[in-house]
Amino acid sequence: MRLWFPISTVVYAGTGTINYMVQTSASFRRGLSNTDGSISLSEIISALSYALDLTEGAVLGHALRSCLLGMRIAAELKLTAEATSSLYFALLLKDVGRSSNANTSTTHEIVLQCDRGAGIVTKLGLGAAAAEAVRSIEEHWDGGGHPDALKGGEIPLLSRICAVAQHLDVFSGECGVEKAIHTLIERSGTWFDPELVRVAVSLHRRGVLWNHCLPSDSQDDTRRAVLDLDAGTRHTLEGGRIDQICEAFADVVDAKSHFTFRHSMGVADAAYGIAREMGLAPERVQLVRRAALLHDIGKLSVPNTILDKATYLDEFEWESVYQHPGLTRQILERIGPFREMAIIAGEHHEKLDGTGYPNRLMRADLSLESRIVAVADVYGALSEDRPYRTGLDLRQIVSILTKLAPRKLDPDCVDALLRIIAEEPAAGLIPIPVGNVPQLCA
Ligand SMILES: [Fe+2]
Ligand SMILES: [Fe+2]
The missing domain is CATH 1.10.3210.10 (Hypothetical protein af1432)
Known part of the structure; x- marks a missing residue:
C-alpha cells in the first residue's frame, strides 16, 4: 500500500528507537494555541477530508484539489450562494461513503457507498443539496451510471460538477493535465455533461484551471486556497x-x-x-x-x-x-x-x-x-x-x-x-x- 504522510515523529515499536522530540499530552501547554473552540466549518471539513484520502486507492490531497477544480468550474456557471456552498462541501466529502475499501466492482456496493455518503453528509448537517450531490456522483450523462441510472439533466448539477472535478484530479495525477483534458473531452456526452466539459476545457486553455491543483503543489497552499474559497460562508461552529x-x-x-x-x-x-x-x-x-x-x-x-x-x-x-x-x-x-x-x-x-x-x-x-x-x-x-x-x-x-x-x-x-x-x-x-x-x- 502507499503511505501518504511523511511521518517524521513516528517511531515504530519494533525498531527500538525512541524519539524524545515529540510534543506529548503531558507537555502540552493550554493557551499556546487556539483551544477556545472557535473553529470554522470549512477548516474542520477540509482537514478531515485528508482522512478520506488515506483510503486505499486515493491520493493525498485529492479532495482538496477536486474542490478547487469544481469550484472554478462552478464560478463560470454563476450558481447561487447556497448552491455554491453545498457544492463546496460536496466536493470535499464526495468520498465520505467509501471508507470500507469494499469491492466497488459490484453495483450493490456502489449503491451502498452512494447512500452511505449521502447519509453522512446529512448527519454532518450540510443540507439536502450537498447530500444529493454526493449520492449521485457516480451517475453518467448517458444514463449508464449509478445508483439510479439518471440521464442528462436528471442528474443533479452539483453531482455533474463533482464528477468532472474528480476525473480531472485523478487523471492529471496519473497521466498529466493534457491527458486529463483529453479523456474528459473523449467522455463528453457519455460520462460527462458536455457543457461542463466545455467550461473546463475553456478554463484549461485560459491557464486558470490548475493553480494549486497539481499533486506537486504544496499541500498547505492547496488547503489555504480551499479555505479562501469559503470566505462567504465561514462561520464559527x-x-x-x-x-x-x-x-x-x-x-x-x-x-x-x-x-x-x-x-x-x-x-x-x-x-x-x-x-x-x-x-x-x-x-x-x-x-x-x-x-x-x-x-x-x-x-x-x-x-x-x-x-x-x-x-x-x-x-x-x-x-x-x-x-x-x-x-x-x-x-x-x-x-x-x-x-x-x-x-x-x-x-x-x-x-x-x-x-x-x-x-x-x-x-x-x-x-x-x-x-x-x-x-x-x-x-x-x-x-x-x-x-x-x-x-x-x-x-x-x-x-x-x-x-x-x-x-x-x-x-x-x-x-x-x-x-x-x-x-x-x-x-x-x-x-x-x-x-x-x-x-x-x-
Ligand atoms: Fe488504534
Ligand atoms: Fe481504537
Whole structure:
C-alpha cells in the first residue's frame, strides 16, 4: 500500500528507537494555541477530508484539489450562494461513503457507498443539496451510471460538477493535465455533461484551471486556497455542531470494517464515562470524548486485508498498523483548536511503561486525558469481535484490565471504568472459547 504522510515523529515499536522530540499530552501547554473552540466549518471539513484520502486507492490531497477544480468550474456557471456552498462541501466529502475499501466492482456496493455518503453528509448537517450531490456522483450523462441510472439533466448539477472535478484530479495525477483534458473531452456526452466539459476545457486553455491543483503543489497552499474559497460562508461552529461532526467521522472510521462497526462510538462512551467518574471538568470531559471519537481516524490508511485478517500479522502489516496513531495526530493537528485533542488521540496506543506506539512514551509523558482514552480503547477492543476471536465477556475483560494496570494502563482510570461496569454491566458480550489469547490491537 502507499503511505501518504511523511511521518517524521513516528517511531515504530519494533525498531527500538525512541524519539524524545515529540510534543506529548503531558507537555502540552493550554493557551499556546487556539483551544477556545472557535473553529470554522470549512477548516474542520477540509482537514478531515485528508482522512478520506488515506483510503486505499486515493491520493493525498485529492479532495482538496477536486474542490478547487469544481469550484472554478462552478464560478463560470454563476450558481447561487447556497448552491455554491453545498457544492463546496460536496466536493470535499464526495468520498465520505467509501471508507470500507469494499469491492466497488459490484453495483450493490456502489449503491451502498452512494447512500452511505449521502447519509453522512446529512448527519454532518450540510443540507439536502450537498447530500444529493454526493449520492449521485457516480451517475453518467448517458444514463449508464449509478445508483439510479439518471440521464442528462436528471442528474443533479452539483453531482455533474463533482464528477468532472474528480476525473480531472485523478487523471492529471496519473497521466498529466493534457491527458486529463483529453479523456474528459473523449467522455463528453457519455460520462460527462458536455457543457461542463466545455467550461473546463475553456478554463484549461485560459491557464486558470490548475493553480494549486497539481499533486506537486504544496499541500498547505492547496488547503489555504480551499479555505479562501469559503470566505462567504465561514462561520464559527458551536460546540454541539463540533460534536456532531466528530460523531459523523467516527461513523466513517467505524464503517471501514464490520469488526469495528461501533468501535469509535463505544470507546467514546467508555472514555466519557471514565472522565465523568473521575470528576474532570465538563470541557475536559468533552475533549476526552471528541479525542476518543476520532482516535482511529488514521486507521483509514490501513488496508482491510490487514484489519480483517484472521491470522497473525507479519512485520510489514504491523508497520502499517503502527502508523495509524501518528496519522490520526497529523490529520487532527490541521485544525488549530484540535491541537490538544490531536495529541491525546495520537497517544491512544502508548503505554505507561514505554512499550506502546508510535513513540514509546512513558508515564510522565501521558496526561490524564490521554490515559483515559487508552483505557477506553483497550476496553472497547476487548469487548468487540475481532477477525481472530469473538468479543470477550465482562469477567475476562476485567481480568485483563486489572493485569494491565498499573504497569501499562493507569490504575485510577481502570478503577473508574471498573466502577462504571459494576454499576452498569454491559449486556450482550460474547464469551470466547477458553485458551484463545486476545491481542490488544484496538
Ligand atoms: Fe488504534
Ligand atoms: Fe481504537
